Amino acid sequence: MNRTLSILVRRLGSLLATLVVMSFVIFMLVEIMPGDVAQMILGQSATEESVAALREARGLDDPVLQRYGRWIKGVVVGDLGESIYMQGVAINSILWRRVGHSLILALTAFIMFVPLSIFFGVLAGVKEKKPTDSIVSFLGLATMALPEFVSGVFLITIFAVQLNWFPIVSVIPIGESLWNNLNILILPALSITFVMFGYVSRMQRSSMIMVMNSDYIRAAILKGMPRKYVIFRHALKNALLPTITIIGMNMGWLFGGLVVVETLFGYPGMGSLLMTAIKTRDVPLIEACVLLITVIYSLSTMITDIMYSYLNPRIRFQGGQR
Amino acid sequence: MKYILYQLKNHPLAIVGIAIIVFWLIMAFFGPSMISFTYTAMDSEHQMAAPGENGHLLGTDSLGRDLLARIIFGSRSILTVALLTSIFSTFVGVVLGFSAGYFGGKADSVFLRAMDILMAIPPLVLSMVILGILGDSNIASLTIIVSIAFVPATARVSRGVLLTEKSQEYVSAARIRGESHLYIMFVEILPNTTGPIIVEATARFAYSIMMVASLGFLGVGMQPPTPDWGMMVIENKPIISQAPWAVLFPALAIASLVIAISIFSDFVSKVLIHER
Numbered sequence: 001m002n003r004t005l006s007i008l009v010r011r012l013g014s015l016l017a018t019l020v021v022m023s024f025v026i027f028m029l030v031e032i033m034p035g036d037v038a039q040m041i042l043g044q045s046a047t048e049e050s051v052a053a054l055r056e057a058r059g060l061d062d063p064v065l066q067r068y069g070r071w072i073k074g075v076v077v078g079d080l081g082e083s084i085y086m087q088g089v090a091i092n093s094i095l096w097r098r099v100g101h102s103l104i105l106a107l108t109a110f111i112m113f114v115p116l117s118i119f120f121g122v123l124a125g126v127k128e129k130k131p132t133d134s135i136v137s138f139l140g141l142a143t144m145a146l147p148e149f150v151s152g153v154f155l156i157t158i159f160a161v162q163l164n165w166f167p168i169v170s171v172i173p174i175g176e177s178l179w180n181n182l183n184i185l186i187l188p189a190l191s192i193t194f195v196m197f198g199y200v201s202r203m204q205r206s207s208m209i210m211v212m213n214s215d216y217i218r219a220a221i222l223k224g225m226p227r228k229y230v231i232f233r234h235a236l237k238n239a240l241l242p243t244i245t246i247i248g249m250n251m252g253w254l255f256g257g258l259v260v261v262e263t264l265f266g267y268p269g270m271g272s273l274l275m276t277a278i279k280t281r282d283v284p285l286i287e288a289c290v291l292l293i294t295v296i297y298s299l300s301t302m303i304t305d306i307m308y309s310y311l312n313p314r315i316r317f318q319g320g321q322r
Numbered sequence: 323m324k325y326i327l328y329q330l331k332n333h334p335l336a337i338v339g340i341a342i343i344v345f346w347l348i349m350a351f352f353g354p355s356m357i358s359f360t361y362t363a364m365d366s367e368h369q370m371a372a373p374g375e376n377g378h379l380l381g382t383d384s385l386g387r388d389l390l391a392r393i394i395f396g397s398r399s400i401l402t403v404a405l406l407t408s409i410f411s412t413f414v415g416v417v418l419g420f421s422a423g424y425f426g427g428k429a430d431s432v433f434l435r436a437m438d439i440l441m442a443i444p445p446l447v448l449s450m451v452i453l454g455i456l457g458d459s460n461i462a463s464l465t466i467i468v469s470i471a472f473v474p475a476t477a478r479v480s481r482g483v484l485l486t487e488k489s490q491e492y493v494s495a496a497r498i499r500g501e502s503h504l505y506i507m508f509v510e511i512l513p514n515t516t517g518p519i520i521v522e523a524t525a526r527f528a529y530s531i532m533m534v535a536s537l538g539f540l541g542v543g544m545q546p547p548t549p550d551w552g553m554m555v556i557e558n559k560p561i562i563s564q565a566p567w568a569v570l571f572p573a574l575a576i577a578s579l580v581i582a583i584s585i586f587s588d589f590v591s592k593v594l595i596h597e598r
Contacts, residue, residue, distance in 0.1 A: 018442045025439075029455055138335070145584035146577055147532045149539045153555055153562075153573045161563050168562065256446025260536050264559070274447070275540060278454035290443065290451055298442050 007309055011302045018298060019291075023075070026290050027068050030283050075291065081284040083277075091288045094273070099292065102258055102269035108185045109192035109254070117197045118243060121204025125239070126231060128209050136201060144198020148257045149264045152191035159187060170265035188261045195257060196250060203246040207239040241312055248304025255297055329593045339585030346579050350401050353394035360391060373567055383554070383568045384561050392549035393575050399544045400551055400579075403464045404530035411469040411530075412523040415476025420507050422477070423484035433481075437474040445471035446536055453542040464543060468533055472526060479522045483515045490514075517594040524587035531580045551576050 074081060080091040117140075124136035143151065160168040170184035211217060212235055220230045259271030266272065270289060277285035330337055373381040381389050422433035440448075449471045453459050456467075487493065488511070496506045537543040538552025546553070551572045558568035 014438065018439050021439050022442055026451075029452060141584050141588060142581050145528055145532065145580040147536045147539070147552075147580070149536065149552070149555055150573045150576050150580075153559070153569050156562060157566050157570060161566060253444070253446075256444040256536070259447060259450065260539060263540060263556070274451075278451065279541070286451065286455075290447065293447055294443050297444055 008306055011305065015298050015302060019294065022294050023072065023291055024068065026287055027071060030287060031064060080288040083282055083285045091285055095288060095292070098268060098270045098273045101267065102262070102271060105185060105188055105267065105269055106254060106258060108189040109196065112189055113193040113196040113200065114247065116193065117200035118204050121201040122208050122231070122236060124201065124205040125208025125212065137205065140198040140202045143194040144202070146194060148191045148195055148260045151194040152187065152261060152264045155187050155190055170267040172268055184267070188265045188267055191261050192254060192257050195253065199246055199250050200243060204239065204243045207242040208235065211235045211239040241308065244304065244311065245308055248301055251297060251300045255293055326593065333589050335585055336589035339582040339589065342578055342582035343586060346397055346401065349394050350397040353397065357391050357394060381565065381567045383558050389568060389571050392554060393551065393572055396549040396551045396554065396572070397575070399461060399548060400531060400534050403461055403468070403534050404527055406465045407468045407472065407530040408523050408526040410465060411472035411476050411526055412519065414469065414473050416480045416519060418473065419477035419480030420484050423481040423488065424503065424507050437477060441474045446533060449533065450537060450540055450542055453537060458545055459543055464534060464537065468530060472529065476522060476526060480519065483518045484511060487511050487514055521587070521591040521594055524590045528580060528583040528587055531583060535576045
């Protein structure tokens with residue numbers, strides 16, 4: 001447990017350092033973006049004086065570092081600023097609901113693809129080089145390669161246009177909450193599941209094959225233990241470790257995928273919010289979204305690492321290479 | 323060569339993959355001269371025409387533009403960007419990863435730190451934000467930005483490969499001979515690591531196609547009037563119930579290309595890793 005704790009502390013420290021650098025880079029990037037913020041708020045018809053006055057009032061003419069400091073100070077106390085495009089609405093009042101929606105979507109996808117891909121990965125691994133294996137492996141290769149919006153479009157054509165089981169777009173009607181519209185989650189979550197299924201099932205398959213060929217499994221089988229018991233109690237336990245890492249490593253794709261899937265389905269999550277922010281050049285909103293995605297993403301990688309070290313006694317006790 | 327042919331015989335799927343890639347390459351080179359429509363011409367009398375109607379082999383979109391022409395022209399930009407990106411990101415990755423791994427110490431930890439920071443943001447989100455901010459994407463900006471997003475991965479792989487070779491005797495021999503660092507890295511070590519690096523580069527090619535298609539879909543890829551496969555999907559999505567082909571054909575184009583490349587890269591990694 002000590003080892004895990006020290007990893008936790010070290011990782012939190014590096015996360016903080018990463019965030020500071022990252023936030024500075026984001027701020028600088030948005031700085032070089034063409035276009036004047038004050039002009040954008042007031043519109044094209046604004047007079048020169050009113051634009052100058054607004055620049056003055058918002059402190060837009062201050063040096064870059066000073067503005068960065070002000071922004072960071074706000075972020076630390078939880079004030080993300082105001083959206084420009086949405087007429088000065090506080091970002092806090094839009095962002096968090098959207099984040100909630102995205103997390104629910106990600107969680108739904110997670111619940112779908114983790115058991116599914118582990119099951120098929122184990123199946124393919126146990127039946128190595130048999131038809132079952134070839135089919136699962138090819139499916140994995142194919143689904144892994146498809147961008148989320150391509151599989152999403154196929155899903156829409158089949159399940160929304162032809163069969164009419166699910167809606168074509170995943171919007172939440174005004175005045176209703178997500179909980180009354182849970183069916184809008186299925187197709188977007190399935191699109192994410194497709195991509196993840198490939199990565200995870202292939203990893204699970206190869207680690208299963210490796211474990212099944214190891215001496216202790218052969219010993220257990222020769223000892224006459226039931227095959228099911230050997231597979232689930234002995235082999236799976238060890239074969240799951242690399243899978244956990246690969247799931248964690250793919251969280252990045254999952255978050256990128258969320259932006260794509262949310263845009264395709266019009267789902268009101270954080271990804272589509274970021275997309276709107278970029279299209280409308282809403283500087284504070286872009287900064288807030290990217291910062292938040294960085295935090296969530298880094299946290300999830302960190303949790304994967306900790307879980308990995310916790311589950312793998314070799315790392316936990318001896319301090320392995322990581 | 324004989325060995326590759328022998329391997330191809332054992333992997334019939336790889337032949338299919340290579341055939342599809344060659345098909346798209348031919349389309350990108352010669353396709354435009356084989357079709358009778360241009361990608362911007364709007365056939366105002368045949369909007370959302372079904373495939374085959376009035377000479378539009380794959381039908382038209384909501385503006386009456388020929389889908390076949392748009393798909394064929396679209397193959398040029400996506401193939402160019404993806405190819406350049408995989409070469410560029412592998413090259414930069416090898417230079418960075420090799421230098422960091424070879425010199426070790428401070429340089430290495432600075433390198434690892436920098437890559438950690440770059441990796442703290444998902445590659446798609448990173449490129450989408452930068453391209454969105456810069457606006458007006460073209461082949462050059464797409465290639466550079468997507469390469470930057472990929473460099474952490476390629477550099478880490480190269481570094482890992484170098485570390486396994488670094489302790490070999492031929493490296494110390496070269497050192498004792500008094501060869502320069504550059505010579506040792508790129509003349510002595512590099513030829514021994516081509517296998518994993520080629521595998522990484524072909525895998526990058528598949529990722530690049532996915533990424534470029536997704537960026538186009540998000541509207542930060544090639545800008546209109548240049549047709550882009552990803553953009554065709556999102557711009558025609560509103561008419562998916564009336565004219566599903568306008569969405570399905572570009573989606574199928576992406577799917578066929580990207581699956582073919584994955585099969586190919588899977589084959590390459592099997593052959594090259596087997597070889598070693």
